[in-house]
Amino acid sequence: MAARERGEAGGERPESLSLFDHEADGEPADGPAGDGEDPGGGGPEGPDAGGAAAAGGEARRRRRTRRVLIGTLAVLLVLALGLFGVAYWTVDHYASAVPRIPNAFPTVPASAQPSAVPGAGTTFLLVGLDARSDVATTGKDAKAPAWKAGAQRSDTMMLLHISADRKSAAIISIARDTLVDVPGHGKAKINAAYSWGGPALMVETVQDLTHIRVDHIAVIDWNGFRALTDAVGGVDITIPQTIEARGDARQWDAGTHHMSGDQALLYVRERYGLPNGDLDRTKRQQNFLRALMLQTMNAGTLGNPTRLTGLLKAVGDVVSVDDRLSNSDLYDLAWSMRGLRPDGVRFMNAPFGGFDTVQGQSVVLLDDAAATTLWEAVRSDRMDAYLAQHRTTSDTLGDSVR
Structure with missing residues (x-):
């Protein structure tokens, strides 16, 4: 001084x-x-x-x-805090609207389940239903359970693997008629597991089949995708060649169709007019999810407050997740994937090994050798390398989908 x-x-x-x-x-x-x-x-x-x-x-x-x-800084600080508060409320509000599924995982000893591999990414089991039951919530407004024995079979099973660096993701469909061992029930179609034991038995069945530890489960209501599709303004899907009407199936003309929610639902549900039945149907479901993802990530959707709000509102009507996923977990997961681009998401079917008939029912067989290689790639977070070697196989979703 x-x-x-x-x-x-x-x-x-x-x-x-x-x-x-x-x-x-x-x-x-x-x-x-x-x-x-x-x-x-x-x-x-x-x-x-x-x-x-x-x-x-x-x-x-x-x-x-x-x-x-100083006054300007104070005003900016207040605005920043206000915006943060609004953003936090919005995220928490819509995350809270996503129903949680209790008792979604098997209760068998940890030694009987696949071991978690640290730093090997995150794996979701996605289960699609044609009609989702109300999911139980806490408090006086509790509703019916998410599953009732024998009430419904899962229409779709997909493994979603998100890489540890959050730069890529793989979605692998398992055909609903795939013949597997269902714990406690013997050989059966994989979609029967949900009917017999709900989400927990479904998770256990998939884990036994793939030897992959399922981190989380999400139950998807295909019927609710109508609102989700309409919320983003519809999706563009290309039909490579005309598929004639067959039975209750409508005709699909060749060309690009801008589909509303109702039209998209018909598209993903159809299988009787397709040459390979359920296998082609899973590819249509993947093709629709890809189109929906592209439309959702489009600036016209994310930059339109009305569409974005409608999208967020519709999510809770479409997806339920296990109760291990808190609101902050959902936010952290979404934030960690902010750098993921559409071309970093790949779709494929589990390796097809042929058709067969068991006890009078048509079933799908896996190619066990090829499937073992795929499951190991998921388990060790090496899907990028796997897909680089198998991108031309018929199991991988291409640009042309029937």
């Missing part, structure tokens, strides 16, 4: 002073020293009076500037 006073008394301004420096008594840092007289002997009326007045004016301007800056 003494050095500073010597600098002022000598008429020199210390170089260390800044716009926000000020004396304890409120006097500007570059103001005159002492009682207002010029230390050089000129006095108030002396030859330096004009300089002193200019210095005083400059000090007042700097004080005003400081007040403006």
Whole structure:
């Protein structure tokens, strides 16, 4: 402080002073020293009076500037906090609207389940139903359980694997008629597992089949996709060649169709008019999800408040997730995937091994050798390398889907 006073008394301004420096008594840092007289002997009326007045004016301007800056920063801070509060409320509000599924995982000992592989990404089991039951919630408004024994079979099974670096994702469909071992029930079609034991038995069946640890489960209501599709303004889907009407199946003309929710639902449900039945149907479901993803990530959707709000509202009517996923977990997952691009998401079917008839029922067989290689790629988070080697196989979803 003494050095500073010597600098002022000598008429020199210390170089260390800044716009926000000020004396304890409120006097500007570059103001005159002492009682207002010029230390050089000129006095108030002396030859330096004009300089002193200019210095005083400059000090007042700097004080005003400081007040403006501080006031502006305060306003920006309030706005930022307000926007954060709105954003947090929005995220929490819509995340809370996503129903949670209790008891969604098998209760068998951990030693009887696949081991989790640290740093190997996240794997979801996606289960599609044609009609989803109300999911139980806590409190007085609790509704019916998410599953009732024998009430429904799962229409779609997909494994969604998100890479550890969140730069890629793979969606693998398992045909509903795939013949598997269902714990406690023997050989059966995989979709029977949901009917017999709900989400927990479905998870256990898939884990036993693939030896992949399922981190989370999401139950999707295909019927609810009508609202989701309409919320983004419809989707564009290309039919490569005309498929004639067959039975209750409608005719699909070749060309690109802008589909509403109702039309998209007919598209994903159809299988009787398709050459490979359920296998082609799973590819249609994947093709629809790809089109919906592209439309959702389109700036016209994300930049339109009405569409974005409708999309967020529709999510809770379409998807239920296990109760291990909290609101903050959902937010963190979505935020971690912000850099994922559409071309980083790949779709495929589990390797097809042929058709067969078991006890009078048509079933789908897996190619066990090829499937073992695929499951290991998922388990070790090496799907990018796997897909680089298998991108031309018929199991991988291409640009042309019947």
